Each structure stands twice: as structure tokens, then as C-alpha cells.
Amino acid sequence: MTKIAVFVGSLRKESFNRSLAEGIEGLMPQGVEFEYVDMGLPLYNQDLDGDLPAKVVELKKTVEDADGVLFVTPEYNRSFSGVIKNAIDWGSRPWGKNSFAGKSVAIVGASSGTLGTSQAQSHLRNVALFLDMKVMGQPELYFNAATGLNADGGIAEGSEDFLRGFAKKFADFVESNK
């Protein structure tokens, strides 16, 4: 079994990014399991590094037990969301206990517009590399929710093949770095 810790960077009930994550999950090869990280975390506070909140302990364990990590981020004001940054800051601490080090990672994102999260993903890639994650370079995935999702939030037929190809490539990438 291959385990992937999934970070969805939008808390919105009908989030396109959540739909994208669930769509990718449904297209993953057999034997790959997604675990969604609870993103309803307190704001990072260094005073708590010695006594981490329970949800943060859980986040760090989920990442450490996982073979790979998938970040699914909206683009907020030309960067990735604060929800993702906050979760990464917690997971990277306390100093010397970075839970993300060495993990195989893919970064994707969905947006309502045509520019489609490229700047958000680029910023997030910098942070991931700094934290010693192994980031998959290709294929990139910039998902336009207007054309890629059905009205019920499912993946549109025209996007399925590309997403299935992405899912297989990521599964192989994680497997090869195990």
C-alpha cells in the first residue's frame, strides 16, 4: 500500500481544489491511499513548538507515515493560500524535526480563471525545495474548474485521461523514491 498525505488549501465547502483532489484520488492506480490532512489548524505560533497542539501532532504523524505528499492549492493574490503555508510551517517545526524532509511531493491547483494557479504553484515549489522535499517536475497540472469540472463537482470527461496520466506518474514517482 502506498500512502499519500493530501493538503487541500481551501476551506470552502464547494472548493474546486477539494473536487480536484477527490477526482485525482478516484483515478489513482490500485494500492494508493489518500489521507486528507485536517487543515482547520490554529495559526502557527513558535511559543508552542515545545507543546504542539493535538491537530499538529496528528498532521506531522500523517506526513511521516506517508510515502508521498500532494499539495492542492488555490491561487490567492498570485501566491498559494495561507491555509497551506500555515500547515507547512507547523509541519516543518520544531527546528530539526521537519516532517516533510525527503518526501516525494506533487503540487497541483485549481482556479476559477484561465491563469490557473501557475504562480501559486511556483511559490509553493520554492518552499517545498527549501524544506528538502523531492518535488515531481512533470507533468504540471493547472486545472481550470470552469471546463474541468461537471456541475456536481465531478471531473469532466474531457479531463479524465490527463488526470489519470498525472495520477499514474505521481504514483510511480512516489514508488521509485520509497
Ligand SMILES: Cc1cc2nc3c(=O)[nH]c(=O)nc-3n(C[C@H](O)[C@H](O)[C@H](O)COP(=O)(O)O)c2cc1C
Ligand atoms: C483572496 C482571493 C484571492 C484570489 N486571487 C486569485 C489569483 O491571484 N489568481 C487566480 O487565478 N484566482 C484567484 N482567486 C480566485 C480563485 O481561483 C477562486 O476563488 C477559486 O475558486 C479558489 O479555489 P477553491 O474553489 O478551491 O476555493 C482568488 C480568490 C480569493 C478568495
